[in-house]
Amino acid sequence: MVRLWLIVVVAAVAFTVYAAIDCATMPRQRVRSLSRGVWVLLVIVLPVLGGVLWFLLGRAPAIGPGGGSGYRGPEDDPDFLGGPHGPEQHPTDKDQDDETLRDLEQQFRERERRNRRDDDGRADR
Numbered sequence: 001m002v003r004l005w006l007i008v009v010v011a012a013v014a015f016t017v018y019a020a021i022d023c024a025t026m027p028r029q030r031v032r033s034l035s036r037g038v039w040v041l042l043v044i045v046l047p048v049l050g051g052v053l054w055f056l057l058g059r060a061p062a063i064g065p066g067g068g069s070g071y072r073g074p075e076d077d078p079d080f081l082g083g084p085h086g087p088e089q090h091p092t093d094k095d096q097d098d099e100t101l102r103d104l105e106q107q108f109r110e111r112e113r114r115n116r117r118d119d120d121g122r123a124d125r
Helices: 001-027 035-045 047-058 094-125
Strands: none
Touching: 001 035, 001 047, 035 047
16 A cells, blocks of 8 residues: 555656646746746645646647647658648649540540541542
C-alpha cells in the first residue's frame, strides 16, 4: 500500500512540476483567463487541481487565427514539393491521360476527314 501511495505522490509532483513549467514558459498570447503569474501560483498552491485547471481553462489552443499550427509536414508544404503557390494544381496523371486522349481523338477525326475527301475525290474521277 505504501508503494502505491509513493507512486501517486511522485506522479502528482511530476504533473505539478510539468504544469508549472508549461505555465511559466507559455507565450502571453496563449494564456487565458488570468495572468501567467496567478496561474503559476495557482498550480503550485493547488498541486493537482491547479494543473488540471491550467490545462483545461488557462491554456489557449495552439491553433492561431490562420486556422492551423505553424508547422506543416513536408507533404503539405508546396515549397518543399516545388509546386506552384496559390490555388493552382499540379496536373495529375488523369489530366494528362485526358489531354492525350483528346489529342488522339482529334488526330483520328482529321484522318477520317482526309480519307473521306480522298475517297470522294477518287469516286468523282
